Amino acid sequence: MVNARNFLFLILLLSSCSKEEITPVVTTPPPAQAEVKFVLKVEASAGGKVDISEGTYVKGTEVTIRATPNNFFNFSGWSNGKSDNPLKVIMDKDLSLKAEFVKQDLNLTFSYTEFSEPQLPPSPEGLGYVKINNVPHLIIPFADLKTTKVDYLRIFQFDEKAKKLIDKTKSTFNAVSEVGYPKSPLIMEDFNKDGFTDIFLVDHGQENNMINGRWEGGYLIMYYGTATGFVKQNFPGITDKKLFYHHADVGDYDNDGDLDIISQRWSSASERVPADNTVSILKNNQGKFEIITLDKPLDSVGSVLFTNLDDDPFLEVMCATYRNDQGSLWAWDPMANTTSIINNKMGPYEIHDLVQISNAKGKRILIFPEDYQGKKTPILSTTDNGKTITTSTDMFDFQGRDVIVKDFNGDGLVDVFTYYGNDGEWNANSYGPLTKSIYLNTGNNTFANPQEVKDIFNKDFTNFIGKLFFPLEATPEGYKFLRFEEFWPSPFPKNAEIVILKMK
Numbered sequence: 001m002v003n004a005r006n007f008l009f010l011i012l013l014l015s016s017c018s019k020e021e022i023t024p025v026v027t028t029p030p031p032a033q034a035e036v037k038f039v040l041k042v043e044a045s046a047g048g049k050v051d052i053s054e055g056t057y058v059k060g061t062e063v064t065i066r067a068t069p070n071n072f073f074n075f076s077g078w079s080n081g082k083s084d085n086p087l088k089v090i091m092d093k094d095l096s097l098k099a100e101f102v103k104q105d106l107n108l109t110f111s112y113t114e115f116s117e118p119q120l121p122p123s124p125e126g127l128g129y130v131k132i133n134n135v136p137h138l139i140i141p142f143a144d145l146k147t148t149k150v151d152y153l154r155i156f157q158f159d160e161k162a163k164k165l166i167d168k169t170k171s172t173f174n175a176v177s178e179v180g181y182p183k184s185p186l187i188m189e190d191f192n193k194d195g196f197t198d199i200f201l202v203d204h205g206q207e208n209n210m211i212n213g214r215w216e217g218g219y220l221i222m223y224y225g226t227a228t229g230f231v232k233q234n235f236p237g238i239t240d241k242k243l244f245y246h247h248a249d250v251g252d253y254d255n256d257g258d259l260d261i262i263s264q265r266w267s268s269a270s271e272r273v274p275a276d277n278t279v280s281i282l283k284n285n286q287g288k289f290e291i292i293t294l295d296k297p298l299d300s301v302g303s304v305l306f307t308n309l310d311d312d313p314f315l316e317v318m319c320a321t322y323r324n325d326q327g328s329l330w331a332w333d334p335m336a337n338t339t340s341i342i343n344n345k346m347g348p349y350e351i352h353d354l355v356q357i358s359n360a361k362g363k364r365i366l367i368f369p370e371d372y373q374g375k376k377t378p379i380l381s382t383t384d385n386g387k388t389i390t391t392s393t394d395m396f397d398f399q400g401r402d403v404i405v406k407d408f409n410g411d412g413l414v415d416v417f418t419y420y421g422n423d424g425e426w427n428a429n430s431y432g433p434l435t436k437s438i439y440l441n442t443g444n445n446t447f448a449n450p451q452e453v454k455d456i457f458n459k460d461f462t463n464f465i466g467k468l469f470f471p472l473e474a475t476p477e478g479y480k481f482l483r484f485e486e487f488w489p490s491p492f493p494k495n496a497e498i499v500i501l502k503m504k
Helices: 002-022
Strands: 039-044 048-050 054-058 062-065 067-071 075-079 088-090 095-103 107-111 128-132 135-141 151-161 164-167 185-189 199-203 222-225 229-234 244-251 259-266 277-285 288-294 303-307 316-320 325-334 338-347 351-359 361-369 380-382 404-406 415-417 440-441 451-453 471-473 478-484 497-504
Touching: 039 048, 048 095, 067 075, 067 095, 088 095, 128 471, 185 244, 199 244, 244 351, 259 303, 277 316, 277 338, 303 361, 316 351, 325 497, 404 471
Parallel strands: 039 095, 107 164, 244 303
Antiparallel strands: 039 054, 048 067, 062 088, 075 095, 107 497, 128 135, 135 151, 151 164, 185 199, 199 222, 222 229, 244 259, 259 277, 277 288, 303 316, 316 325, 325 338, 351 361, 361 380, 404 415, 415 440, 451 497, 471 478, 478 497
16 A cells, blocks of 8 residues: 555656656757859960859759851860860869861862863953842953953852852853953942842953054943842943943932942944044933933043032033043033033043042042053042042042042041052062052042051051952951952962951
8 A cells, every 4th residue: 555655656656757768859050161163264275255254053063165266267185185065064174165267268260160160360350349149249351452262251259168159150140241452440239229239341342453543442231130140231232332431420319219330431343432432321221221312522531430520419421531642631511412621631641430439528530540650650539529620639549440438447438449559560579559549538539558467367468569459348257358369370270269358
């Protein structure tokens, strides 16, 4: 029998045991482990860029890196030996990578597989660069002034992947045109306003056989562009007249919205023109041309220019003589049907070309005489529409080839390319450095040669002497030229090189 004292003791004991059992046991967990991270560094060699330059990534992360070459460069691989692009890497250690780029091989070989090889050398006048369905093409007349042979106006497709200039004459022109010898820049405009570039070429004809005191002459050549090629045009009284042409210019003289053409023309062995030497307007009416001929020219005509000589809104025609005695500048106003002498003391110059440069600081007309005697005939200049003619002090020497007006250094001002040297002597030793062919506009229609010309691969062309460069188009990296590796005395070119030049 449990007495009261023992009963109380038992209760206290049980109570003490219950408290110990329900007391929680608190333990401290071990510290959490920190994430393992690695550093990725990526750089690009000259000629391209990468989309990641640096980053820190948790161990095991997959990272994708893309290399992008600049224009005229190719991606060649990564510094770890991989060539995948984009490249995937697993971050299990610190990693440094470099994307390698190499310059493209921009040497091109002429391919004459579609058509027969040319019988004559390419003419340095009449070259043209045009895109058909966004594919670049080069137009080249193959012609010789003094021979009896003839060749054709040809067109070549640029295939930079295959490194070729491929003759596409038969498949691009619906009818092939023979060329005696071009004597004016190839005019490239959209004359019928259908969105495609058209081409117009002056064929001077050859000087190999006189008949009754006149050369045989040649034809004006016009093609209208399409999405896939060019279609030859025939305008009666214009493209079917075999005359002795020398120069042409383009402009909307009557402000009707259609581009017109002014054409110098001399009588040939089979065709006569007023005074045996006159000028005509090929008036454009929505892509159809008619001819308006000046019946009473004031003087002979060597070169022509559409320009505004008075205060009305219409263009006049400036004509420069072509003779080695005292020459003149004179004008024809076709809207008023009047003529006038501008300057009858121009000097004994056979004028090859007239070029007008205009900007906010005013207008300047440059006059380029031919110089087949190698006497270093000066380039002439006028800022008052020909009333005063001076010897240019900022431009000198001229080969007697096309004068090309483009913005070569991307400053928004048109510059001039003149083919420096040669002086008409056709002596390879008389060629000058490339910089002497380029005149950069200083902003007020005066010009200076660039101090430095380098390509995008840093090759220095500043003092480079080459037989023929031809401007193609502006690119974000610099101006693209085509350099012919063989020109003279080769009968036709075999190779050319694209060079992208930066000028300072």
